[in-house]
Amino acid sequence: MRNIRLRAVRTAFAAAMLLAAPAAQPALAQSNSGPASVADLAEGLLDAVVNISTSQNVGGEGRTQPRMQAPEGSPFQDFFDEFFRDKDGQGPRNRKVSSLGSGFVIDAKEGIIVTNNHVIDGADDIEVNFADGSKLKAELVGADTKTDLAVLKVTPVKPLTEVPLGDSESMRIGDWVMAIGNPFGLGGTVTVGIISARGRDINSGPYDNFIQTDAAINRGNSGGPLFNMNGEVIGINTAIISPSGGSIGIGFAVPTELALNVINQLREFGETRRGWLGVRIQPVTEDIAESLGMADAKGALVAGVIRGGPVDDGSIKAGDVIIRFDGREVDEMRDLPRVVAESPVGKAVDVVVIRDGKEQTVQVTLGRLEDGDDAGDETTGDDGGPVGEAPQTLSVLGMTLAELGDDSRQEFQIAEDVEGVVITAVDPDSTAAEKRIEPGDVIVEIAQESVKTPQEVQERIAALKQDGRRNALLMLAGPTGELRFVTVRMD
Structure with missing residues (x-):
């Protein structure tokens, strides 16, 4: 399980690790203190949740740990020399490293499985282990590092069980959820909790919008589903905050409202095709809002326009505050990258900005976000100032x-x-x-x-x-x- 550092958490919660959950079917009875039982629900979902094991060959030259050596003249000298050489006797041996994670089937007929990118990143071999003990080799359909999602494909030899993707937007803080995954390699494990918060930004990527849950998820749960009480996947478990490596009741899942578009694009194209506006932005603070004559501190302040980008035609200018994009409100700066990325490439959209104290609507045509497009912007201008004179x-x-x-x-x-x-x-x-x-x-x-x-x-x-x-x-x-x-x- 990959470790990430949460910049917003700088005390005891410095270490953050990745996690997981599972699948879908019947609704269940609930009491005032929570669900009476999740047995029926879990029974219908366990078969759709899989364990994912990967292996990767690491060359000897890439070793970071020191080579073990026997004392000079030791009877074990020959053994150590042989062990740390490859079969041709030319250098350190290659070694195979493995990892474990979780995933779930969303298309039984096609053999489509969703997991986290960090579960399969760099893998030479991917094997999917099902609840009945069967195993299948998997191929990578596509992966997205920005949302930490990946799509795999297996060739079914018998019917698989699939689970539906639900509506994460309808979920409320306090709603009961259930996770199924592969913690510490133990196999299908069911845990229950509630949604503790929504819209969490843990500084793991540009589109952070995590569901926070207190359902117990640990190392090896990464890529598993988080279910609502109707057996629908409403999140993909991805990270936990834990100073010890075990669950302390703070876990994060990618909501399906964000994941669905990514999954569909990976299935169709093998990659993501995100919209791109071509601006650099920063938050609108209370001071900035007051200085611009705005009643409320909201929106995304355009700090610069990227040369050659989609709006390098003057339609959007540095100093504009974007408050609405294609009919969707931009309440905070971090809302804008997400709504732009979810928009189709080449689409003409209306953007509402505050410029010179007034709302204006401009129409822009989105480009496609490529790696490095958000790397920076430039300004133009000529040299001003007298040569050789002391400036006033x-x-x-x-x-x-x-x-x-x-x-x-x-x-x-x-x-x-x-x-x-x-x-x-x-x-x-x-x-x-x-x-x-x-x-x-x-x-x-x-x-x-x-x-x-x-x-x-x-x-x-x-x-x-x-x-x-x-x-x-x-x-x-x-x-x-x-x-x-x-x-x-x-x-």
Whole structure:
């Protein structure tokens, strides 16, 4: 089971591990304290949940552990030398490593099985073990690292049992769920719990939207299903928080609302084909919302537009706040990548943005997300500033500002395509210092208006104060051109 580190959990829960669950059928009676029994439900689902074992040949040169050696002159010297050489006597032996996980059948006729990508990642051989003791070799149909999902295919020699994918969106916090999986290689194991939370972001990928459950899931449960009480899969168990390696009642499952589209694309194309907008975004904080005149802190703030991307035509601009995408609300920044990725490539969609304090609707045509498309963006502009002259400076909000010329570009190693007003010094006791603004940063815009001289910065700050604003929204460019938005208090 793969270990992941959750950035949001920095204390006793530093280590996070991957986990699992199973399948579907009859509804069951419930009492006020929980389900009276899950025996009938589990009986109809166990056959659809499988154990997955993988093996991988690792070359001797890839060994990370030190080679064992016998003392010089030891009678065991020949044994150790022979053991650590390959069959040709030319070097360290290859070795075979194996791992165990879980999965479940979603298409009995075609032999389609869903599991986690990390269960089968790098495997040379994949074997599926069924509840009746039978085993089948499996081939990889496709895998997606961003959601940690994989689809396998076996050739059935007798009828298989399948389970349906249910509606995870209808599940509520407190609903009972059941997991079936292969913890520690023990085979089909049933556990019951509730949904503890929804929409969890554990920093494991760009589309985190996990269901949290207290159903006991452990190492080896990865890739197994999480069932509702109607026997429908509403999640694929993927990770746990555990300082000890065992269950402490905090587990995470990929919801079917996210997994379904990925599974269908893997089955059809053998890969994912996600929509791509071509923007870099950051959260809308209370300070940013106030500086833009927004009543609520919501949406995704566009920090930059990627050159050559789908919206590099001016339809969406840096400083826009995206609040609605193709009819779906964007309440938080992390909502946008998910809804864009789930949209078909080439689709024309309406995007509602807040620009200059007003809502505007623009139509964009989505591109296809390729590896590296989200790697960065660039800005364009010409060199501004006199050659060989000392730049004029002003002090504003604890920052010493100067016009951007050849000398300052050389001093701070600022790229030629960055334009604006360079910050040459920052008062360590200022709000600007608290926001980690540093010498060499370049002010590109203030309150969505471009600035090129220190005087323009001063004038924009004065105008914002006159309008009753408490914060100034600065678009800053780093020396290499990467953009970010920062709010600075003006009182």
